Amino acid sequence: MSLAFASHHATRGADSARARVAFVERLEEWGDRAAVYAPTGDLTYVGLAAAVRDAAEQLPATRQLVLMAAENSVDWLVTYLAALSRGHVVLLVPGDRPDHVAGLVQRYRPGSVVRRTGSAWTVTAQDDAPEHDLHPDLALLLTTSGSTGSPKLVRLSHDNLDSNATSIVQALSLTDRDRAMASLPVHYSYGLSVVHSHLACGASLVLSDFSVVDPCYWDLVRRSGATGLSGVPHTYELLERVGLAELDLPGLRTLTQAGGALPVATAARFRALAAERGWRFSTMYGQTEATARMAVLSPALATTNPDAVGVAVPGGAFRVEPLEQAATRAAAPGVGELVYTGPNVMLGYATSPADLARGREVHELRTGDLGTVDDAGVVRVVGRRSRVAKVLGLRLDLDHLERDLGDDSTPVRCVDLDGRLGLVTPRPDHAESLLAVTAQRHGLPRTAVVVLDGCEIPVLSTGKPDYPAMRSRLADVADVVDSGGRDRCALVVALYRHLLGRPDASARTSFVDLGGDSLSYVEVSVRLEEVLGTLPAHWQRLTPAELVDPITTQLDSDRRARWRRLETNVVIRALAVILILANHTKLAELPGGAHTLLVIAGYNLARFQLTGRPPRERATRIVQGVVRIWAPSALWIGLVALFVGTYDWRNVLMLNQVLGDWARWGPHWHFWFIEALVALLLGSALLCLVPGFDRLERRHPFAVPMALVGLGLLTRYAVVIPDAGPYRGANALVLLWLFATGWAVSRATTTWQRLLVSAVPVLTLPGFWPTMPGRAATITAGVLVLIWVPTLPVPARAVGAVSAVASASLFVYLTHFVVYPHVMPVNSGLAVVASLVVGLAYWKAWGWTSTVASRVAASAWARLRAGRWSRRPAAVGSEVQPGLGTVPA
Known part of the structure; x- marks a missing residue:
């Protein structure tokens, strides 16, 4: 000192x-x-x-x-x-x-x-x-x-x-x-x-x-x-x-x-x-x-x-x-x-x-x-008896402020606007100087003060200031001051209502609050960037009102840019599904896309489902996410099984890993990735309900997934499941370590944590597929980029295509087994394109159908509860009661 x-x-x-x-x-x-x-x-x-x-x-x-x-x-x-x-x-x-x-x-x-x-x-x-x-x-x-x-x-x-x-x-x-x-x-x-x-x-x-x-x-x-x-x-x-x-x-x-x-x-x-x-x-x-x-x-x-x-x-x-x-x-x-x-x-x-x-x-x-x-x-x-306002934690004596900011010739009246300070003065062009004074003398940022200048101060019949009238006028001024933000805020809310199928979305409900997950994340994030420009970290936990504030100045420059930066996990999802198509159509020998998507699934589980919610709500959200994966999968697989006969009820119920033939690889194993994903997500939901686990995970958010990685390595190295068979790379229990690695990546916040989780794929993937070293290299590269590179540059004109493919990755994976065998004899590249087109079409159709169905069901349920049941279906645009809407995949 x-x-x-x-x-x-x-x-x-x-x-x-x-x-x-x-x-x-x-x-x-x-x-x-x-x-x-x-x-x-x-x-x-x-x-x-x-x-x-x-x-x-x-x-x-x-x-x-x-x-x-x-x-x-x-x-x-x-x-x-x-x-x-x-x-x-x-x-x-x-x-x-x-x-x-x-x-x-x-x-x-x-x-x-x-x-x-x-x-x-x-x-x-x-x-x-x-x-x-x-x-x-x-x-x-x-x-x-x-x-x-x-x-x-x-x-x-x-x-x-x-x-x-x-x-x-x-x-x-x-x-x-x-x-x-x-x-x-x-x-x-x-x-x-x-x-x-x-x-x-x-x-x-x-x-x-x-x-x-x-x-x-x-x-x-x-x-x-x-x-x-x-x-x-x-x-x-x-x-x-x-x-x-x-x-x-x-x-x-x-x-x-x-x-x-x-x-x-x-x-x-x-x-x-x-x-x-x-x-x-x-x-x-x-x-x-x-x-x-x-x-x-x-x-x-x-x-x-x-x-x-x-x-x-x-x-x-x-x-x-x-x-x-x-x-x-x-x-x-x-x-x-x-x-x-x-x-x-x-x-x-x-x-x-x-x-x-x-x-x-x-x-x-x-x-x-x-x-x-x-x-x-x-x-x-x-309530309050005296004229005192609370702004940003500061208790402000409004009568004192009036004396400090004005005088007999230029009076200034102060009003509490529920967290903001409102000022009214008859002097024109006085707003800028008042904002400067309140910042210098009273430590209030400009965003916490609303000024109405050049306005005759309203008075009561007694001659005293009419503060309620001033408060009403200042609220209107606040709307005008915030109009740029409010316009964008309204757009964000509209996007949430449309893309998430949640008419109850408001300026105070975040993407996570509305049940957003990895299926809807990509499209929502890209569409938000079109409205807001570059998104801040953890945007999914910010409300629309919070989102618009720090972003608006970035908008114009982002729109003019030839390149845009997308979140790495979005780009990896798009690339992974294209690698799957390229590998299956023999366009290129690049295996590993599905296993990379499994890492991404663990990463997104931690981001969207394992938030600061009670254990039961965490588990419920995970199960809801499973339903959003299983429902379109079961429908597609069931239709193919009915009309083509390639699959059976075990595939529809995602039970092939339990009841299927592990000795023979065939069409019944086409959906191993989805089955493994569903099983791992359901296991995560059960873990959330285990007494003590939820508290342990919150106290040690990085150590817990790393412990699961260690547990998964027991199956990866056949210590626990020695007879997994030649197709153990499709077994959910064996793949736990990859899923948990993605979870750990999301929780790694320090350099040493990132280094530790980086060592997992580098040390454990080589040798898992002895005859396909390229598969291990693909997955390792994907995980390392996910850890160390938060965003990747993408040509602005390609952003829409990349986001669409990433959003529809599940649907492309589902449908391509039916599409590419018929087109590949003509041209492998054409087979890839055809698979993408059909997958994207199913994604759009499912999204529209599920949104309409959820709205009709919600409206019918609301009428039933109100005792006004009728057989007439609700219009597509009818309102959904809060909490009853579903998120379209």
């Missing part, structure tokens, strides 16, 4: 005895336990205490106001703790907003300013600073719950900090074995509370300013052995986007959320995920005025009260203040303003330096939230 003084502030009077923060004074008592993670080695509590003493010696001896520009670093932590240990009053502000820092320096005139200057962490004494009259209990000043830019500060005492830290330790059952990812801004009361509570119990911290969407964040989580993550609602939105359920996080034990209400459905998904992975997920309710957290909803309480914010933290209590008569008539029974009492309630507010001398003025906190408290002390929040 580097501490450089620009000047030294003169000592003004003797340093009198004063209160201290207990957990800061006790740092050394935790001995050699890790306090802070650092890449070069953990900083122990003894080491931290020594660093704090050294930093304290460099701070002024006389108690004063110290303004500190916070950052998530060891430098900040040491200096912050040093200032508290010296008894200074710390004014903590965001370090990345220099305008805000400058405004508070000018208003409060601190004795010292601590911030990063270049690469150095500096403490600069302010020579012209006045001598503040600081109340003995005062320890910390914070801006009000993220209302950055406001001169209004929350005055917190030493006891506030200690009591809340202790309460959180008890409420969350924190111990010295916990290690928290401290990535929330530490000038924010919730982020600071994470630091305080862990230091109070001898736990350790991993200080970071990485976002959860940054791969470096997850590398740090694994490298540091972090056990806990904390976030605001926006954090949890991002965690769903990055696929938290699929990450390998063996050390994670605790998830906490505060900073605003988490949507009920989102909270339910994370509770289910936590239950499956053995994590503890707690939501919390708090305000900066109560030193961050006032209530905690434990996992146990959430099972019976999922709509609650929890019970008061130890030492605290809630009561309901009845509303005035006019408001009571509009409120539900028992609803009133929530009032909180406890040792963590602030001393009061400060709006000027003179307020720093004031003692306790607040004995109970009127939260401004409307809610209820039941006999068991369970608290529910049902």
Whole structure:
């Protein structure tokens, strides 16, 4: 740590005895336990205490106001703790907003300013600073719950900090074995509370300013052995986007959320995920005025009260203040303003330096939230009484913002738009400057603010601003602002409804949510790229509304490009089926296409079915995928068996591997690949239902498929099935290792994991087909490209053809056995083309037929349930009840 003084502030009077923060004074008592993670080695509590003493010696001896520009670093932590240990009053502000820092320096005139200057962490004494009259209990000043830019500060005492830290330790059952990812801004009361509570119990911290969407964040989580993550609602939105359920996080034990209400459905998904992975997920309710957290909803309480914010933290209590008569008539029974009492309630507010001398003025906190408290002390929040908005986890005082952004000559009215800030002003052409000010002073990105300028501000008959009318107008403006995205969003939804056969698709349902799988993936992804341009990674888990946001600027350049990049697995699927046709028609001796497709099947199983869903739902989705493979296969095979007689009932039921003749290769083995695929998928569905397996797979998403690879090698090397016969390359049990290799490829996220799974085909395929070494080479090349090359360049004009062949690969494989023998005597190349044409035709016909059938069946079922059954079939375009549509292959 580097501490450089620009000047030294003169000592003004003797340093009198004063209160201290207990957990800061006790740092050394935790001995050699890790306090802070650092890449070069953990900083122990003894080491931290020594660093704090050294930093304290460099701070002024006389108690004063110290303004500190916070950052998530060891430098900040040491200096912050040093200032508290010296008894200074710390004014903590965001370090990345220099305008805000400058405004508070000018208003409060601190004795010292601590911030990063270049690469150095500096403490600069302010020579012209006045001598503040600081109340003995005062320890910390914070801006009000993220209302950055406001001169209004929350005055917190030493006891506030200690009591809340202790309460959180008890409420969350924190111990010295916990290690928290401290990535929330530490000038924010919730982020600071994470630091305080862990230091109070001898736990350790991993200080970071990485976002959860940054791969470096997850590398740090694994490298540091972090056990806990904390976030605001926006954090949890991002965690769903990055696929938290699929990450390998063996050390994670605790998830906490505060900073605003988490949507009920989102909270339910994370509770289910936590239950499956053995994590503890707690939501919390708090305000900066109560030193961050006032209530905690434990996992146990959430099972019976999922709509609650929890019970008061130890030492605290809630009561309901009845509303005035006019408001009571509009409120539900028992609803009133929530009032909180406890040792963590602030001393009061400060709006000027003179307020720093004031003692306790607040004995109970009127939260401004409307809610209820039941006999068991369970608290529910049902609304807001005051004008406060929550935007990206920040609690914004709308009245303050109006004063900050406007004046009498140019008024600005602020409205809460449910996660966005709305601004209305009569001044024309004022939007750009307002967007700049809200970004610079208040840290709000442009996408979080909607401005209506040049508009007369609507008023009520009383002359007061008509905020409901403004909210309605701003909602219309938001639609216009988002029109480009909304247009594309509507196109994406329309594509999902058409290609997936799901009329219930909406802007909030992802490809995976709608039951999309590997059969529909290729066509959907290619059609989406035509609308959106290059797709982001994991697009299948993003909703249409999320998809359109980061993509629109890529659209035009992608459309003009002569080459497009397609996902590697799509290109491999198309090439593999063409290799199968070329090999069977003797156009080229290139075996291995079907076995490569089996690897791709394992890869897509992990991507589409093994998502963050409960075990039973995972298994159901896999079985649904099997049905979408078996149904068109059984229909085709049955028709050929009926009219040609080549196959029999064993082929129709996919039982030839069980009941067929392993001693003789013939037409009855044509569909070995489909039978093996169906058997392996059904086995995967059964595994999902095995007690303990699902949790094990979620905790170790890469290790589990690699273990299955090892298990499959027992059959590959004939240790378990020594008498598989000369056609063991068609046996599902023998081919488990290839299928599991594809699964492992999807889960390989680090270089060493990719290297490990790359070794599987290189070491195990040679020798499996002693007389056909080219087959092993083809499969090995396909797997290695799938691992190391995420996308492949394809001529723009060929994208449609490649995607169509990849999408129809199952249907081409099914039908080509009937087609190519009749055309191959004429020309092998023509036989390949004819097989592709028939397969594509069957693919299109099946897709259209299954879509129509599912809609008719769904409509009939809906009428039956409603008691309005009739024999008249529904029109093709009739609506399908959500969840009843099927995905066309």
